[in-house]
Structure formats: structure tokens, C-alpha cells
Amino acid sequence: MLNNYYPVVPGAPALSTDAEKVAAVQGAIWYFTDQFVVPEFGYPAQHAAIRDIVAATQAALSGGATPAPPLPTLTITPDTATAPTTGDVVGRFAIGGSVSSSTLSTRGIDVFSDAAGTESVPEGAWVPPGSSLWVRYASTVADEGFTLETSQTVEAGNVFLYDGGNPGRASAQKLILAAQATIPIRASAAITPMAAGWFAADVTVAGVAAGLQGAISVTARCDDGTTVVESSGTLAAGTPAGTTRVVTLSAVPAGATCAVTQTADGHTAGAVLTSTTTVPASVVAVANSTVSATVTDTFARPTPTPTPTPSPTSTRLPDTGASAPPSWGMPAALLTAGLALMVLDHVRRRSRASR
Structure with missing residues (x-):
């Protein structure tokens, strides 16, 4: 509908201004997206144009839908994490998408290209898809995290949906791109500090x-x-x-x-x-x-083991077979006899020498 019915609306010559043409195309879109019918009363020219656009679109779709125009993509996985206030590095955040590269911006955190947190990725650095990032808590500010952003040409016909990223706003109107445009492509990761x-x-x-x-x-x-x-x-x-x-x-x-x-x-x-x-x-x-x-x-230290006391042993001389204890008298007599023999022998030698 966007490519074929604006700015020229076939079969609706009564639509003379761009505003009327836009209203007719918008009314036809509402018919498909919201089941809303623009009333003929008050909008006779737009009502007829909308009817013709809807009928032509239904006829065209009977032969198969036109392929959706390609959308540029940029992703951060995961897109939320908790970072301790002790300064420990957390991650990994995987960067994906079809864009060639994107620019880094941070808030309240430091970003690194390694898990050890030694290779810093500065603010404004280009980050290509396929990269891995890690983060560290730096300071308490509102909405800590990091964002990657680039711009890309997008074809007409793309429908943009609200991502819920604005605090306090649960929903918002869809935006349908009516002409080719260069738009910002962003992806963000929210970091929650943990005490x-x-x-x-x-x-x-x-x-x-x-x-x-x-x-x-x-x-x-x-x-x-x-x-x-x-x-x-x-x-x-x-x-x-x-x-x-x-x-x-x-x-x-x-x-x-x-x-x-x-x-x-x-x-x-x-x-x-x-x-x-x-x-x-x-x-x-x-x-x-x-x-x-x-x-x-x-x-x-271990308690020493006591040394056992040996059993007493006998010091008695071997038994000689005598029934009475040995007498000291005989050894003494033998000693006296031996001395007498020595003296006698000495006297004999002196006698021989005097002759």
C-alpha cells in the first residue's frame, strides 16, 4: 500500500491534496491492522479511496505477499545484567546484527574486550558485530549501562514498534515508514548495580x-x-x-x-x-x-612411647659341680708355692755363678 498508493492514489481523483492522500492510505492500513472502517459520513472522498485501496490490496495478496523489506539489525545478548559494587568484571555480552559497526557510549560502567578487564574499550569506539564485551561497575548514576548506535538506510514499508524503553510509558503508536530514510539503529544493555x-x-x-x-x-x-x-x-x-x-x-x-x-x-x-x-x-x-x-x-608433639625396663640377669659364675662354694685357701697356697719356686731357682743360679 505504501509503495503503490502514495503519492498517487489510483481511482481516487477527488483526492487533491497530499493530506487527503495520506489520510486515505492511513485509513486502508487501519482496516488491516485495527479492523477500523473510516465512515462514509463526513469522509466521503476518503471512504471511497480507502475502499478501492483495500480491494486492490486484497486482490494483490491473493497471489502471495510481497517480501518484507530488509531491516538492519543490531543486538546485544544479554541486554540486562547485574554488576557488583566490588568492581568485578561481568559478562560476556555478545554483539550481533547485520550492521557493519556501531559506536559505543557508556553510563556508570567501564567496558572491556576481555574477561580479565585489562583491555579497555573507550567511549566512542567502533564495535563490529561478532565482538564480545565485558563491563565493570564504575559509579552510581541513573540508568547504568551501555549503548551501541549506528545509522542505516531503511526502505519504505517497514513498521516500527515501541520497545518499551521509556520509563512510565507502557505502549506507543506504531510507526510505518512511508519513504526511504536514514534512521538511527541502536541496541542497549541495562546494568543494575548490586551492593x-x-x-x-x-x-x-x-x-x-x-x-x-x-x-x-x-x-x-x-x-x-x-x-x-x-x-x-x-x-x-x-x-x-x-x-x-x-x-x-x-x-x-x-x-x-x-x-x-x-x-x-x-x-x-x-x-x-x-x-x-x-x-x-x-x-x-x-x-x-x-x-x-x-x-x-x-x-x-606426639607423646613419647615409654621404653620397657629389661628383666634382671644373673651374674653367678658357672657351676663347677662342687657341692660347696669355692675356697680361697687353695689359690693362696698355690701362689705361695709358686713364689718359693721362683726364689729357689734364683738361689741355684747364683750358686752356679760363684763356682
């Missing part, structure tokens, strides 16, 4: 055997009923006495309940675990602050 903080899990090693223990593992977990944030960490074996931060959770929703659980206590043959305490047992996360819980493991 968030950090939760830290510390491990304290204490006791006389501190430093002799094995690895100690803990799991930190925060849950607000909707979002669960969890991670585990390990304190290396042999860590000396003291307190060490083992796990830090980020992007923890404010109000979430957080706790730490020990999964390996580090006891070894040389370090006996005598006690484990966790203080506090649980804690509530606070926006833009760090809350923590500490697991304290106390180690002692």
Missing part, C-alpha cells in the same frame, strides 16, 4: 608443633538465598605459626550469610591436632567491606 562486599577465610596455626603440620584446606561459601559464591584454598604444609589468609571471595551480595569449612586438618605423625575452632561460625556480608572468619588449628 556487594568481600568474605575472607583465614587459617591460624598454633601450638608447640606448629610448622610440622601437613596441608590445611578450607572452603569459603556465601549464600543470600539467590546467589551462591564459593571457593576453596589450601595452606601449604609446614607453614609456621601464625595467621594466613587462604581464601577471599569477591562480589558477595550484601546480606549474604558466609561461613568457612575445613576440609583437611593437616595432622601428621609429628604434629597431633589437639583442637580446631572457627570464629565466628558465620558472618553476614557487608557492602563495600571485608568480613572474615578464622579457623585455628592447634598442634602438639
Whole structure:
């Protein structure tokens, strides 16, 4: 109807002005889109023109509808997300569409081309379809998010529908393009800030055997009923006495309940675990602050095993077979006899020498 009945309306010579022609085409469109019939009373010329346009259109459609004119497309998927106030990078946002490229504008966020948030995409940068973007909360302003925009030539006949993007306006009239035009093509992603903080899990090693223990593992977990944030960490074996931060959770929703659980206590043959305490047992996360819980493991040296006392052994000389204890008299007599023989022998030698 737009291509064939404006600005020339066949069979309606009474329509002399552009306004009358526009009204006739609009009335015919309403007939198909809203089942609205322009009354003959008060609009006799338009009524006749509308009747002719509707009849000709119905006849044309009986042979098949004309293909819809192509529309340029630009998409951001997803088009909504939540970004924690801790500054953690969120995404991925996939950029799609048929346009060649589009320009980035941001509000209250920083945009990156990598998940680590090291490659910044500045305001006004060109972003082609197929790109991936990540964002980070930057400041509290109204309507945080980012928009991609370009312009494209659009053929007549396209119908534009309201996307509901204006606050307080639930619906709006459709717009039908009556002539070729260059129009803006936009896509946006709305970012909602989430008040968030950090939760830290510390491990304290204490006791006389501190430093002799094995690895100690803990799991930190925060849950607000909707979002669960969890991670585990390990304190290396042999860590000396003291307190060490083992796990830090980020992007923890404010109000979430957080706790730490020990999964390996580090006891070894040389370090006996005598006690484990966790203080506090649980804690509530606070926006833009760090809350923590500490697991304290106390180690002692193992108790020495007592050495058994040996059984007493006899020192009595072997039995000689005598029925009475040995007498010291005979050894003494033998010793005296031996000395006498030595003296006698000496005297004999001196006698021989004097001869």
C-alpha cells in the first residue's frame, strides 16, 4: 500500500491534496491492522479511496505477499545484567546484527574486550558485530549501562514498534515508514548495580608443633538465598605459626550469610591436632567491606612411647659341680708355692755363678 498508493492514489481523483492522500492510505492500513472502517459520513472522498485501496490490496495478496523489506539489525545478548559494587568484571555480552559497526557510549560502567578487564574499550569506539564485551561497575548514576548506535538506510514499508524503553510509558503508536530514510539503529544493555562486599577465610596455626603440620584446606561459601559464591584454598604444609589468609571471595551480595569449612586438618605423625575452632561460625556480608572468619588449628608433639625396663640377669659364675662354694685357701697356697719356686731357682743360679 505504501509503495503503490502514495503519492498517487489510483481511482481516487477527488483526492487533491497530499493530506487527503495520506489520510486515505492511513485509513486502508487501519482496516488491516485495527479492523477500523473510516465512515462514509463526513469522509466521503476518503471512504471511497480507502475502499478501492483495500480491494486492490486484497486482490494483490491473493497471489502471495510481497517480501518484507530488509531491516538492519543490531543486538546485544544479554541486554540486562547485574554488576557488583566490588568492581568485578561481568559478562560476556555478545554483539550481533547485520550492521557493519556501531559506536559505543557508556553510563556508570567501564567496558572491556576481555574477561580479565585489562583491555579497555573507550567511549566512542567502533564495535563490529561478532565482538564480545565485558563491563565493570564504575559509579552510581541513573540508568547504568551501555549503548551501541549506528545509522542505516531503511526502505519504505517497514513498521516500527515501541520497545518499551521509556520509563512510565507502557505502549506507543506504531510507526510505518512511508519513504526511504536514514534512521538511527541502536541496541542497549541495562546494568543494575548490586551492593556487594568481600568474605575472607583465614587459617591460624598454633601450638608447640606448629610448622610440622601437613596441608590445611578450607572452603569459603556465601549464600543470600539467590546467589551462591564459593571457593576453596589450601595452606601449604609446614607453614609456621601464625595467621594466613587462604581464601577471599569477591562480589558477595550484601546480606549474604558466609561461613568457612575445613576440609583437611593437616595432622601428621609429628604434629597431633589437639583442637580446631572457627570464629565466628558465620558472618553476614557487608557492602563495600571485608568480613572474615578464622579457623585455628592447634598442634602438639606426639607423646613419647615409654621404653620397657629389661628383666634382671644373673651374674653367678658357672657351676663347677662342687657341692660347696669355692675356697680361697687353695689359690693362696698355690701362689705361695709358686713364689718359693721362683726364689729357689734364683738361689741355684747364683750358686752356679760363684763356682
